[in-house]
Amino acid sequence: MTGQVRYMIRNCLVKLTAALAAAVFLTAGCTDAAGIQETADGNAAAEAQLPSASVINRTIACDGLKDTYKLVFISDLHIIAEEDTSASEAPGSRYIDPAAQETVDSRYEAFEAGGLSSAAYWPELVSGLNSLEADAVLLGGDMVDFCTPNALRVLSEGIGMISAPVMYVRADHDTGTWYSEGSVTAEDVKQWQDEVADNSDVLLIQLPELWIIGYNNSTSQISADALYWVQYYLSECRDRGIPAIFLTHVPFQPETDLGLAGACRQSPDGRNLFWGPDGYHYPDSNTADLIDLLYADDSPVAAVLAGHLHFGYEGPLADNAVHTMQYIGEPAFAHKITVFTITGKE
Numbered sequence: 001m002t003g004q005v006r007y008m009i010r011n012c013l014v015k016l017t018a019a020l021a022a023a024v025f026l027t028a029g030c031t032d033a034a035g036i037q038e039t040a041d042g043n044a045a046a047e048a049q050l051p052s053a054s055v056i057n058r059t060i061a062c063d064g065l066k067d068t069y070k071l072v073f074i075s076d077l078h079i080i081a082e083e084d085t086s087a088s089e090a091p092g093s094r095y096i097d098p099a100a101q102e103t104v105d106s107r108y109e110a111f112e113a114g115g116l117s118s119a120a121y122w123p124e125l126v127s128g129l130n131s132l133e134a135d136a137v138l139l140g141g142d143m144v145d146f147c148t149p150n151a152l153r154v155l156s157e158g159i160g161m162i163s164a165p166v167m168y169v170r171a172d173h174d175t176g177t178w179y180s181e182g183s184v185t186a187e188d189v190k191q192w193q194d195e196v197a198d199n200s201d202v203l204l205i206q207l208p209e210l211w212i213i214g215y216n217n218s219t220s221q222i223s224a225d226a227l228y229w230v231q232y233y234l235s236e237c238r239d240r241g242i243p244a245i246f247l248t249h250v251p252f253q254p255e256t257d258l259g260l261a262g263a264c265r266q267s268p269d270g271r272n273l274f275w276g277p278d279g280y281h282y283p284d285s286n287t288a289d290l291i292d293l294l295y296a297d298d299s300p301v302a303a304v305l306a307g308h309l310h311f312g313y314e315g316p317l318a319d320n321a322v323h324t325m326q327y328i329g330e331p332a333f334a335h336k337i338t339v340f341t342i343t344g345k346e
Contacts, residue, residue: 056312056338058327062243062302065209065344071245072132072164073338074125075140075307076331078173079118080108081150095148097181104179107145111333118145118333119154125337126158132339134164136205136212139197140307140329141171141219141249146179147189156196165205167212168197171249171308172219201226203247204233210342211237213301214247218275219308221284234293237300243322244300245342251306251328253279255295257315260326267311274308297321305329305340312336 082088084096085108096104111118129137139159144151159166170193177184193199201223203214213233215222222230237244253276254260264272275281275291283291294301295318304317304326317326330336 054330054334054336056330056336057341058314058338059341059343060245060303060325061343061345062210063322063345064241065243065342067209068344069135069207069210069342070132071212071305071340071342072129072134072137073140073305073327073329073340074137074143074332075249075329076142076310076333077118077122078107078111078142078145078331078333079122079151079154080104080111080145081119081148081154082108082117083150084108084148095150095180095184097179097183099181100179104146111145113333113335116335119151121333121335122154122158123161125332125335126161130161130163134339135207136165136167137162138212138214138247138305139166139168140247140305141169142173142307143168143332145173146176147174147184147192148180149192152192152196159197166197167203167205167214167247169203169214169216169218169247169249170199171217175217202229202233209242210245211242212245212247215249215290218248218250219281221287222290224286227286227290230290230293234300238298242300243302243342245340246294246301246304248304248306250275250281250308251313251326252276252291252294252304252317254315254326255318257317259315260313260328263311263313264309267309269310294318294324295320299324302342303327303340305338307331 084094085105086101088094108117116124143155175189175193177189199216201216203216205212211233213230234244251274253274260274261272261278272279275283275287293299294304297320299318299320299322301324302322303324306326306328309328310331312330313328315326316323318324327338329338
């Protein structure tokens with residue numbers, strides 16, 4: 001049965017019961033069947049090291065792990081460089097269409113929090129990340145609001161200060177050129193992004209007992225070549241008996257949990273901004289096959305980490321053997337990051 005046929009069947013059930021869905025937001029002190037825990041005061045130590053950030057802590061328990069791993073997840077920062085605003089004193093270095101300048105300036109202000117723009121907040125955040133001694137730092141997309149050399153310079157300088165391995169999955173804002181009046185080409189964007197961090201279609205970080213797989217540019221359908229590499233990496237994880245974490249910008253419609261759709265409808269945007277039969281992002285056959293890999297009973301994926309929605313949500317993604325969970329992070333422009341502790345099951 002193809003992924004799309006499977007979605008059509010599941011969609012009938014979803015539509016019959018969608019009215020019962022209620023928004024589910026992060027609450028302190030919860031534990032679920034997959035061994036995920038949140039404590040009310042467990043983030044005190046991290047917040048002491050990152051005084052400007054609200055740190056959300058999560059624990060993911062996986063079979064077979066002997067060691068403990070720490071992953072820092074940061075998404076939706078929406079950096080706009082000051083050089084791209086009307087306040088810039090160097091207009092010759094700017095890439096903004098004058099007709100779009102007012103919009104850019106308003107977005108610059110919209111992504112301010114605590115008196116700091118996202119561009120000013122990023123180096124402040126990075127300065128405290130190394131004290132967390134993370135095994136990897138995962139950037140979940142929309143790290144810049146639109147693609148210019150100025151914004152990517154701010155982002156790249158911060159990435160260069162991080163001592164842990166960094167995975168950066170791009171999304172539409174990371175490659176968007178909406179305000180450049182055609183002066184920035186797709187070739188420019190690729191060249192600039194290639195200089196920031198690995199920009200392969202599928203990304204991989206291999207820790208001793210844990211693999212992290214990244215779906216780059218997940219606001220677009222996955223290509224056949226990229227799907228092949230996801231299949232290959234997941235097969236390797238199964239053969240080695242190790243769990244995987246799957247990083248994407250756009251989340252996926254859960255197999256049976258209806259709370260995500262309810263939360264989306266009650267959000268300010270109001271749209272189901274996820275991949276799935278009821279999603280704003282409707283999968284083609286390749287993307288449907290990708291989601292089936294995550295749903296599969298033999299999937300080694302312990303958790304999917306995503307952003308895009310600008311609100312936090314967590315819940316089961318699949319009713320499979322490993323009870324794959326999905327975590328949607330709070331936006332970094334609101335000075336919120338998530339620290340995941342990956343540990344073995346007792």
